[in-house]
Amino acid sequence: MSIRGLKKKQPKTFKVKIITVDAEMEFSCEMKWKGKDLFDLVCRALGLRETWFFGLQYTIKGMCTWLKMDKKVLDQEIPKEDPISFHFLAKFYPEKVEEELLQEITQHLFFLQVKKQILDEEIYCSPEATVLLASYAVQAKYGDYDPNFHEPGFLAHDELLPKRVLRQYQLTAEMWEEKITAWYAEHRGIARDEAEMNYLKIAQDLEMYGVNYFPIAQNKNHTDLLLGVDAKGIHIYSINNRFSPNKSFEWSAIRNISYSEKELTIKPLDKKAEVFKFFSSQLKVNKLILQLCIGNHDLFMRRRKVDSIEIQQMKAQAREEKARKKMENQRLAREKQLREEAERAKEELERRLFQLEDEARQANEALLRSQEAAELLAEKAQIAEEEAKLLAQNAAEAEQERQRLEITALKTKEEKRLMEQKMREAELIAVKLVKESDRRAKEAEHLKEDLHEAREAERKAKQKLLDITRLNYPHMVKYPQYLPTDARDANFDKGSIKLDLKDIDLKRLSFEIERERLDYLEKSRKFEDRLKELKSEIHALKLEEKQCGLYS
Secondary structure (H helix, E strand, O other): OOHHHHHHHOOOEEEEEEEOOOOEEEEEEEOOOEHHHHHHHHHHHHOOOOHHHEEEEEEEOOEEEEOOOOOEOOOOOOOOOOOEEEEEEEOOOOOOHHHHOOOHHHHHHHHHHHHHHHHOOOOOOOHHHHHHHHHHHHHHHHOOOOOOOOOOOOOOOOOOOOHHHHHHOOOOHHHHHHHHHHHHHHHOOOOHHHHHHHHHHHHOOOOOOOOEEEEEEOOOOOOOEEEEEOOOEEEEEEOOOOOOOOEEEEHHHEEEEEEEOOEEEEEEOOOOOOOEEEEOOOHHHHHHHHHHHHHHHHHHHHHOOOOOHHHHHHHHHHHHHHHHHHHHHHHHHHHHHHHHHHHHHHHHHHHHHHHHHHHHHHHHHHHHHHHHHHHHHHHHHHHHHHHHHHHHHHHHHHHHHHHHHHHHHHHHHHHHHHHHHHHHHHHHHHHHHHHHHHHHHHHHHHHHHHHHHHHHHHHHHHHHHHHHHHHHOOHHHHOHHHOOHHHHHHHHHHHHHHHHHHHHHHHHHHHHHHHHHHHHHHHHHHHHHHHHHHHHHHHHHHHHHHHHHHHO
């Protein structure tokens, strides 16, 4: 067979692009493929076995529609584009995520889709719950919180909170990050799949979780109600309230759902109950509502039946996988703990090493300082030794000086005693001189009196002599030259004798007085000189006593 023949027999294909929440894939499909063929190809590429939750969604004329599994892809009303784009999304939601989501990939796809719906505000969530959900999303993405690695600002490029919440509170991005990080730090030790499951367990309790809303009317003219389809049943809401339904029909209480053109009828299981009829905007909406109702009802009934062999195997595998992962996580946690302990021990050793190095450095510095101090002490010791020698020499000199001063002090004491004795003698001499002076003064007074008496006696004698002469020789008084020689001589001899005697006594007395006065002056001068010498010696002794006190 030729190569050209082989090429002719190759089937014709067309390209499709499958968009998941976090990835895109392209496939080549045969022209005859049905929707199920393409869906199975995508599930195999993803490794997904829980296929009943998912579907391929596309948008045509502004309306989201699911690809039918039993019809050819190209026969359906799909966009005319190359490649044809389909979104691989969860079409039906579980009632209890923890029990029904068995595979990790299923859980991860649900986590990503629900997270996107919350961020796009398709599912309402309170601000407190959004912060908690954001912390689990961060735990699933970044693992355990490490303050050394997850520094402030590490969530700046992550979309974690709905814009409605950000607008509602006047908080900065740093404040929101701080709040999320506070919860994030509490999730330490939680694995990625466990964090995603915790996220879904919180999300499944939200009122709008898993609900597909369609506008309806109870008559043909007004669209004043919303019809919601979820895993538990059909709910009727007012147009402004998507949280609390006005009326609900559980799948177990519904007997039949049918539509005719734009009219859709819900017949309760209780035949006495009122049949609920409503109108949609167009026929395609009724078809889509019926498709979702059939799928959710099938899953509702399936959950309440005994699991099939395939489901039992998947659950067993899921349990084994969970046990294995649990053991693996425990082992990893143990290894992580050991690694952290080893790192802490390493850090402790490094800290201890650094501390020892620091202590060694300090010890070296202390040794250098000790050496320098030792050198300084040696120099000081040498200086001290020299000072000690000088002090010893000074002490010896001081001792000699002390002895000399003691001897001097003894001499000074002796001299002082002698000086005091001399002073006492000088005082006695002075007293004697004073007494002698007084006595001499008295004697001089007596002598002066005697001299005065002698002179007075001489004057009287002369006067008497003259009187006698005048009486005996009156004619001679005026003319004494005519007095007889003998008589004149005889008389004068007697008077001369008396006068000579008197003159001799006076002269002798005057001479003695003068001599005694000169002796007195000489003695006074000597005494004054002696007193000055005594004063100078006493002053010198006082200076020596002061010096002796200073030396002591």
